Amino acid sequence: MSNRAKHWEKTKGQMIxxxxxxxxxxxxxxxxxxxxxxxxxxxxxxxxxxxAQGSLLxxxxxxxxxxxxxxxxxxxxxxxxxxxx
Amino acid sequence: MFxxxxxxxxxxxxxxxxxxxxxxxILMAIAEQAGMTKETIGILFVAFTVGIYxxxxxxxxTVQVDAYYVAxxxxxxxxxxxxxxxxxxxxxxxxAMAGGIxxxxxxxxxxxxxxxxxxxxxxxLLAPYLRKFGCYTVPDFIGTRYGGNLARFxxxxxxxxxxxxxxxxxxxxxxxIAARALQIPFELGVWVGLVSILLCSMLGGMRAVTWTQVAxxxxxxxxxxxPVFWISTRGGYGFFPHLMLGEEVARxxxxxxxxxxxxxxxxxxxxxxxxxxxxxxxxxxxxVPEGGMAAWKFISLALCMMVGTASLPHILMRYFTTxxxxxxxxxxxxxxxxxxxxxxxxxxxxxLSKLSLMDPTLxxxxxxxxxxxxxxxxxxxxxxxxxxxxIADFNGDGIxxxxxxxxxxxxxxxxxxxxxxxxxxxxxxxxxxGMAAAMSTADGLVLAIANxxxxxxxxxxxDPKADVRKRLIVAxxxxxxxxxxxxxxxSMRITSILGAVAWAFDFAMSGLFFPLVLGVWWKRATxxxxxxxxxxxxxxxxxxxxxxxxxxxGNPAWLGIDHLRFGIIGASVCLVVMVVVxxxxxxxxxxTQKMVDELRVPSGKTILGKQH
Numbered sequence: 074m075s076n077r078a079k080h081w082e083k084t085k086g087q088m089i090x091x092x093x094x095x096x097x098x099x100x101x102x103x104x105x106x107x108x109x110x111x112x113x114x115x116x117x118x119x120x121x122x123x124x125a126q127g128s129l130l131x132x133x134x135x136x137x138x139x140x141x142x143x144x145x146x147x148x149x150x151x152x153x154x155x156x157x158x
Numbered sequence: 159m160f161x162x163x164x165x166x167x168x169x170x171x172x173x174x175x176x177x178x179x180x181x182x183x184i185l186m187a188i189a190e191q192a193g194m195t196k197e198t199i200g201i202l203f204v205a206f207t208v209g210i211y212x213x214x215x216x217x218x219x220t221v222q223v224d225a226y227y228v229a230x231x232x233x234x235x236x237x238x239x240x241x242x243x244x245x246x247x248x249x250x251x252x253x254a255m256a257g258g259i260x261x262x263x264x265x266x267x268x269x270x271x272x273x274x275x276x277x278x279x280x281x282x283l284l285a286p287y288l289r290k291f292g293c294y295t296v297p298d299f300i301g302t303r304y305g306g307n308l309a310r311f312x313x314x315x316x317x318x319x320x321x322x323x324x325x326x327x328x329x330x331x332x333x334x335i336a337a338r339a340l341q342i343p344f345e346l347g348v349w350v351g352l353v354s355i356l357l358c359s360m361l362g363g364m365r366a367v368t369w370t371q372v373a374x375x376x377x378x379x380x381x382x383x384x385p386v387f388w389i390s391t392r393g394g395y396g397f398f399p400h401l402m403l404g405e406e407v408a409r410x411x412x413x414x415x416x417x418x419x420x421x422x423x424x425x426x427x428x429x430x431x432x433x434x435x436x437x438x439x440x441x442x443x444x445x446v447p448e449g450g451m452a453a454w455k456f457i458s459l460a461l462c463m464m465v466g467t468a469s470l471p472h473i474l475m476r477y478f479t480t481x482x483x484x485x486x487x488x489x490x491x492x493x494x495x496x497x498x499x500x501x502x503x504x505x506x507x508x509x510l511s512k513l514s515l516m517d518p519t520l521x522x523x524x525x526x527x528x529x530x531x532x533x534x535x536x537x538x539x540x541x542x543x544x545x546x547x548x549i550a551d552f553n554g555d556g557i558x559x560x561x562x563x564x565x566x567x568x569x570x571x572x573x574x575x576x577x578x579x580x581x582x583x584x585x586x587x588x589x590x591x592g593m594a595a596a597m598s599t600a601d602g603l604v605l606a607i608a609n610x611x612x613x614x615x616x617x618x619x620x621d622p623k624a625d626v627r628k629r630l631i632v633a634x635x636x637x638x639x640x641x642x643x644x645x646x647x648x649s650m651r652i653t654s655i656l657g658a659v660a661w662a663f664d665f666a667m668s669g670l671f672f673p674l675v676l677g678v679w680w681k682r683a684t685x686x687x688x689x690x691x692x693x694x695x696x697x698x699x700x701x702x703x704x705x706x707x708x709x710x711x712g713n714p715a716w717l718g719i720d721h722l723r724f725g726i727i728g729a730s731v732c733l734v735v736m737v738v739v740x741x742x743x744x745x746x747x748x749x750t751q752k753m754v755d756e757l758r759v760p761s762g763k764t765i766l767g768k769q770h
Contacts, residue, residue, distance in 0.1 A: 081758050088282045099275040099464065100457045106264075106446040107453065116404015121444035124267040125505035126400060129274045133498050136281055136491035143286075144484055152761040153484070 080150040087146060091139045098123075098131040165232055172237075175210075176376050182206060183380075187583045196582045197341060203586035204339040204593055207377055211370045211597070212357035218369050219361035223626050226363035226633065227294040227609060229479040233368055238485075239492025241368045242476045244375035246273075246497055248324075249331025249596030250659050252378060255501070256574075257567025259508035263443040265456065270501055272460035274494060276467025281490035284468060285477040287678040287757050289486035292764025293478065295606070296471040296670070297614040302766065303677040304685040305750065307619050312692040314610045316669030317471045319696070321603045322644070324470075324662035328600035329355070329641075330648040332593060334568075339589045345649045351597070352645040359601045360634055363609075367601045368479060374594035379499055381591025386503045389510050389578045399506040406513050410443045413516045417525060420561040422552070430550035436564040443512065455718050462725045466663025469670040472599075472606035483760040511574045516560070522577060529558050537576050541569055604644065608637040660722045661703070668699030668728025672736050681754050683736065686743045691736030699728020 074082075102109070102123050110120035117125070147153050164171075186199055220226055233241070251273070258266040293299045296317060301310030332351030337344045358370040386399060396402025421440040446452070467473065476493075477486040514522040524532045529551055532538055541547040548564040572592070575584040612633035617624055624632070669692045676683040704710045707721040719726050745751075756765055 077755065077759060084758070091278060091282045095275060095278040099271060099278075099460060103268075103271070103456050103460070104453055106456065107448060110444075110446045113404070115401055117407055118444045118446075120446050121264055121267075121407065124264065124271050126502045128271050129498050129502055132274050132278055133491065133494050135278060136494055137488075139278075139282060140484075140487040140491050143487060147484070147760050152759055 076150055080146065080152060083146045083149075084143065087139065087143055091135060094135050095132070098128045098135070102128065165234065168234065168237055172372060172376065175373060176380075179207075179377065179380065183583065183587060186586060187581060190581055190583050196585075199582055199586045200339040200589055201341070203590040204336065207590045207594060208354045208357075208597075211373060211594075212354070214370045214373055215358040215361060215366040218366035220363065220365055221626070221630065223629060224294075225365045226630055227478075227613065228475075229363075229365040229368045231479055232481055233479040235480065235485045235489045236492050237372050238368070238476060238480055238489040239496050240375040241371035242473065242489070242493035243496035243500075244371040244378065244594070244598035245476055245602040246473060246493070246599070247378065247500055247595050248599035248659070249328055249335070249592060251500070252382065252595035253331065253568045253571050253592050256504045256507040256511070257570035259505050260512055260570045261437045261439055261441065261567060263441045264446055265441055265452075267505065268456045268459040269463060270504070272463025273467065274497060274501060275460065276464035277490055277494040277497075279464060279468035280473065280477075281487055283675050284474060284678065285490050286483045286487045286760060288474060288674075289477055289480060290483050290757055290760060290764060292766040292770075294613050294766075294770070295610045296474050296674070297610050298618075298766070299677065300670075300673055300688065301614060301618065303750070303753070304673075304683075304688045306685055309673075309685055309689050309692075310614050310618060312689055313670065313673070314614050316665065316692060316696055317610050318607055320470065320662045320666035320669075321472060321607050322640075323665060324659060325600055325603040325607070325640075325644045326647045327659050328596050328603065329644045331596035332600060333645075333648055335589055335593045335596065339586075339593070348645050348649040351593075351600075352641050354593075355597055355600045355604065356638060356641055358597065359605050360637055363630075363633065364475075364479060364605060367605055370601065371598045374598040375496065377594040378591040378598075379496070381587045381594070382500050382503060382507075385575050385578075385580065385584055385588065386507050386510070388580060388584070389514075389574065390506070392578070392580075393510065393514070395510065399510065400502055403506055403509050406509055407444050410509065410513060410516065411445065413513075413525075414442055414445075414560075417516070417560040420559075422561055426552060427550075430552065432548050432550055432564050433545040436546075436548050436566050438561050438564050439512070439516075440561065443509070451718055458718065458723050458726060462667065462723050463660070463663050465667040465671050465729060466660075466725060469666035469674065470663065471610070471666075471670075472602040474674075475606060475609075476602070507574065508570065511570055511577065514578060515563075522579075525558055525560050525563060527558055529556055529562075532558050537573060541565070541573060600641075600644075604637060604641050607640045608633060611636050611640075658722060661724075664699060664703070664723070664725030664728065665696070667725040668732060669696035671729055672733045676736060676740075678754070678757060680740075681751050682740055682745055684740045684743045684746055687736045687738075687740030690739040691732045694735040695728045695732025698731040699724050702727040 106120040110118045112119040114122045186202065190199060224230055258269065288299055291299055297310050297313035300313035329348060329351055333344055333348030336350045337347030359367045390399035391397045395406055419440050419442060422438060477489060480486045480489050514520055516525045517523045518526040529549055533549065538547065546566045546569045549558060550562050550564065552562055553559065572588060575588060612629065616632050617629055673688045673692055703721055703724040705713050706715050753765060
């Protein structure tokens, strides 16, 4: 397998992992909104907290994590773009 | 004078700007104490901020194609994040979101999840690849990847329909705020709003819009956060409301149980003469509605908003302006961070303002008190006179019940500083923030439409030999025409039949999501497949909208897919048609396949040239 093909395989894998996390925080939690709402976090009902703040924060963290991870993959195969901003 | 060094000096420039803005707020506060009238403060806030945006717009004027279309691809990650956040958060997010949570509680908050989660799709499926492609507009990608003018044209149609649905609402919002702050009629306010929008974008295109959007983000986030933190601290709810309002949310639950959540019958509302657009609280604030259907409605709305986010061209094109592919990816993360700052504050604002009205033990509480006493409160009589609030004594007991208090959603944000007893300078600040939010989104949308028409229709199809000067003149003329068309429709006050902002997301996802994503991720996707997908997706989505929307045919929604969620139908049809037709047609030629391979490699030259 060529360098490019390997890079694309890893990139695809990273995309799938990111979307699984996205699916969990965006959908799975709210499928069970009714049952998790009796639990509490910081004093808020859990389902309310997740849609007011929790999932939103999770999305931000996932984005930074995933961007860093993808940068590492790019560097591993020598595709880093160099610019540091 | 402005290039090169300008980019290095950005933190200093915007730091000075932020400091200057804070000093301006303090000066206004002093002027208020010295006896300056509310009207003057309102006018100064709006005039001062809009003046600054216009100045930035003038400084950023350009005669270069790549500066006009993609800001020269030099916008640093964090600043592009701020600009995207301003581009994204519309007048609706700023003014109506807290109001939506106020009335809809948990059910409405599906929008919060939907309007943030979409950025994960943007980052992992599209933004880096479109940046590598090096296109000027979104149809530019479709047109080059699939080849041929028909594919390009279909993409322009979807883009125009989705963005135009959105832009009239934005111009409407700038008109409302300008009218209120400058004390002029709404019809005039709309045109004042339009002129302000064009001042920001006309001379410098994307470059000017970028730098004004950063300035607008700073104003809107300041205007949103100051009241939230101030009210929370002053009311003794905690200095950091996001982490400390657990008890208040629980208290709202108790009050809901005490007063009862009653959904008024439509006939009663009509008989009492409640003005249109006003609502009463009938849904629990933090309670999750029972049953699988309610859960499905929550996640299906979130799904539409997320997929729509990843298909809206005015957002995607912001990531064409970063220096590299890596920077585009990071920039998406920063965008969502800046959006998160406002979105996570909206539920807190809704909680605080709801509590201050509902809790009879607080001096600001009005529910459960005598109607005659409530009507005598200054802000109640002011908003009632403007038909923004209404009291209907359904049971005739002279006491204000929860279901007897009606209010327009927008009023929640606009009136909260006043209701909580903050100085008027905060209300002026909020008006400036709302104006910034509506203007920045309108700018992005008008530019997205005008750029698609000038680059994809005029330059690529009508006159490919046009020189740079002619192209930029056409681009600017189109900008004025699109803006004027939006303002004209907004001034006719027919927005109620134009439908919801959510429709823009549904239109975009119906026609564009799969052609964009499969263009990157599936080499086998063919021109015929993409064209058939766009036509079938947009067609079926629109047909379903007409079938289900109460003001059109009004048929019962199938599986809970109502007019806010019609994109689910459109996008599914688009996917199936696109895959089937692609497999039936011969696979793309080797040049196209090579282009897709090249697209997936983050380093190296863009696929389209610097000037094209």
